[in-house]
Amino acid sequence: MNPTPSQAAALLRAAPIPAALREIAQILHDAGHEAVLVGGAVRDVLLGRLHGDWDLASSATPEEVQALFKKTIPTGVAHGTVTVVHGRGDNRVHAEVTTFRGEGRYEDGRRPAEVRFLRDLREDLARRDFTINAFAWNPIREIFTDCFDGLGDLGRGLIRAVGDPAQRFQEDGLRAMRAVRLCAVLEYRLDLDTAAAIGGALDVLDKVSRERVHVELFKLLAAARPILGLLPMAETGIWSRVLAPLEREAQYAAIEHVDRLPRDPVIRLARLLWPLRGDKAVIERVIDNLRPSRDERARVLALTNPALGPLGHSRDPLEIRRVLAKVGRKYAADAAALHAGEWAQKVTIEEAIRGAPLAVGELAIGGDDLVREGLATPGPKLGKTLADLLDWVLEDPRRNTAEQLLAHLRG
Ligand code: ATP
Ligand code: MG
16 A cells, blocks of 8 residues: 555654754754755655664755754765754764755766756755655655655555666666665565666676675665565676576575575575585685675685585484584584574584584693693694594594593593
């Protein structure tokens, strides 16, 4: 069901807009400028979802905004954005106020070559990405603006580009990623013309900063139903550019599995890359291309280690312990979540590793003990002795006591 404009206005009137934010709009209004709430927050009010940050758009230029408020931060003045810090105590807000914009030519697939500041709200909304992101609410005059039938698309559950989709994706490649991310997060479908246009703009997507792509991909993967973004990602061809090409069957199996995994983007990304486990270089290229944090990179590589394969089916506790000893305790829980599809298999894994050491550091005795007992001398052979001990304990974790380990070595 799609809300009518007057229902939308009623929802926005009742929305928990912070008092200080409303004051900012009032001050701009009293100075003769238009000031409206825009973007994801307006969309999410209409969907009954919570949204943290409210964005304001205004006919006031950055200089005019700076002149009106005591405390401002020139966040992105060249692009028309000034952060206004306003209100006291708990009421204080940092609000981004962006001058109505129109955009000139795009050169690198991401940044407009020039930004034109405008006095017209409609033109500002026309440069926004999707119809459901192109609403405006004037909280002072209580006017709701929807120039592109965004309300209709809310009702239909559609992500549809504002204006000519082919042109919009040519201007800015990130929009393709935003489209599939929004499909997953909002549980929407891509409008057919919008989907078709993405396929023709993949070269523009290639030029977008990888950090921005990372943000969108991880938001998609953290959604309750990532399948709704991953299917269009596969069908439009975004997948092959951002990840790596996969055979259709493996790709769809991965997509279907990801929906049932914990809502952890790294575990889910590892599942998408699992079919490539035979080729570590490809996995490294994909993950490095996403500019991951050190921790994200290490986890993806650990979880796509081909040695983990038996976790999905092995009933042999020794085999399970050996596999997990290879990837380490730190990744054991994630590896079980990822590779043990069924509950029964997870239980098998938990039982296999309960109380068991998975690394030499978890043995009941260490290298120092061996040297003190005269059973080894410091050096490379010591490491080998400890590794052999771990192997022996993996066979039966009850062996992990100082007495038994020492007796075994003396034996
Ligand atoms: P989120 O729920 O993640 O905050 P959002 O839609 O608010 O989603 P933002 O990145 O906060 O996303 O952007 C705010 C608004 O700015 C969007 O709703 C949209 O109107 C506009 N916008 C953002 N990125 C683009 C883009 N690449 N092209 C055109 N308009 C954009
Ligand atoms: Mg937002």
